[in-house]
Amino acid sequence: MTLPVIDIAPLRRGDDPAARLAVAAEIRDASESAGFFHVVGHGIEPEVLDRLQDEARRFFDLPEAEKRKIEMARGGIAWRGWFPLRGELTSGRPDNKEGLYLGEELGADDPRVAAGWPMHGANLWPDALPELRPAVTAFFDGARDAAAAVMEGVSLSLGLDAQYFARAYLKRPTLLFRIFQYPPTPRSEWGVGEHTDYGLLTLLAQDEIGGLEVKTRDGWIDVPPLPGALVCNIGDMLERLTGGRFVSTPHRVVNRSDRTRLSFPFFYDPDFEAIMTPAPGAAPGTKTQRWDDADVHAVEGPYRDYLLTKVGRVFPALRADVLGSDPRT
Numbered sequence: 001m002t003l004p005v006i007d008i009a010p011l012r013r014g015d016d017p018a019a020r021l022a023v024a025a026e027i028r029d030a031s032e033s034a035g036f037f038h039v040v041g042h043g044i045e046p047e048v049l050d051r052l053q054d055e056a057r058r059f060f061d062l063p064e065a066e067k068r069k070i071e072m073a074r075g076g077i078a079w080r081g082w083f084p085l086r087g088e089l090t091s092g093r094p095d096n097k098e099g100l101y102l103g104e105e106l107g108a109d110d111p112r113v114a115a116g117w118p119m120h121g122a123n124l125w126p127d128a129l130p131e132l133r134p135a136v137t138a139f140f141d142g143a144r145d146a147a148a149a150v151m152e153g154v155s156l157s158l159g160l161d162a163q164y165f166a167r168a169y170l171k172r173p174t175l176l177f178r179i180f181q182y183p184p185t186p187r188s189e190w191g192v193g194e195h196t197d198y199g200l201l202t203l204l205a206q207d208e209i210g211g212l213e214v215k216t217r218d219g220w221i222d223v224p225p226l227p228g229a230l231v232c233n234i235g236d237m238l239e240r241l242t243g244g245r246f247v248s249t250p251h252r253v254v255n256r257s258d259r260t261r262l263s264f265p266f267f268y269d270p271d272f273e274a275i276m277t278p279a280p281g282a283a284p285g286t287k288t289q290r291w292d293d294a295d296v297h298a299v300e301g302p303y304r305d306y307l308l309t310k311v312g313r314v315f316p317a318l319r320a321d322v323l324g325s326d327p328r329t
Contacts, residue, residue, distance in 0.1 A: 009041030011149040028157035035249030044142035055135040070124035078121025104175040147268035174269040182261040191253040197235040199269025204231040209261035215250040243282030270303040
């Protein structure tokens with residue numbers, strides 16, 4: 001099995017209603033089956049991707065003392081910064097990766113920051129590598145626009161108007177971005193174990209090394225990098241909001257090459273305060289057996305409750321320091 005390739009250019013242009021509906025149908029078919037697909041026509045130039053990879057490699061090559069100047073403990077409740085190899089957990093086990101947490105750049109005068117919302121705020125940037133910030137910003141802006149176009153396709157695929165999800169769940173979307181480096185992984189380990197993503201959509205750029213694997217009805221399949229394409233996958237809350245019509249599919253990462261692997265996941269998630277009530281046209285939510293035994297269809301209330309519960313398990317020590325004893329975390 002290979003993942004479908006979907007050209008979202010008609011969604012981005014918006015000038016051909018029939019073409020937009022055709023793309024929406026492709027998104028529906030892919031989301032109801034694999035929960036994963038390749039995206040082309042996303043509008044991010046190859047030069048942007050090349051520059052992001054170059055600057056990411058320079059960042060990870062910095063001395064550890066330089067990277068520790070922006071470690072996550074310094075990011076406070078914004079939950080931004082660097083973590084070392086094996087510093088993040090999946091299902092309670094350390095991942096064989098190093099990373100940098102980033103997100104939407106928000107100043108102290110932003111209402112969400114002023115209100116003390118976790119996971120909102122300013123990024124931490126390394127003084128020793130000033131070119132990283134513009135490289136990230138260029139990709140971040142392009143990925144945000146591409147994800148918004150895909151979500152228009154999702155709305156259309158459910159028989160809704162193109163802006164339904166934008167109005168109902170994405171007034172101020174939660175925008176998160178990661179840069180990960182995976183060293184060669186021993187046969188007995190995973191770079192990241194089996195998991196699903198939390199929100200609506202993930203758009204993933206990856207280098208040529210590969211290593212992403214997706215769990216299908218027929219077993220695990222490799223997802224080799226497709227030059228110029230992004231990988232898109234459905235998150236837990238899009239499964240919830242569609243009543244299970246769209247599938248939040250487990251996936252994992254292993255780097256069996258003899259070189260380090262880079263990946264760049266961009267998460268396009270609901271507004272922190274958006275209520276997770278299924279959209280019109282959703283299927284009746286039914287519990288399916290998941291890797292973590294969770295029931296995403298039982299999630300109610302604002303998105304923040306689900307997100308903070310999940311993220312707090314990834315960095316338990318940071319959770320205790322930053323989020324304290326808030327029962328929602």
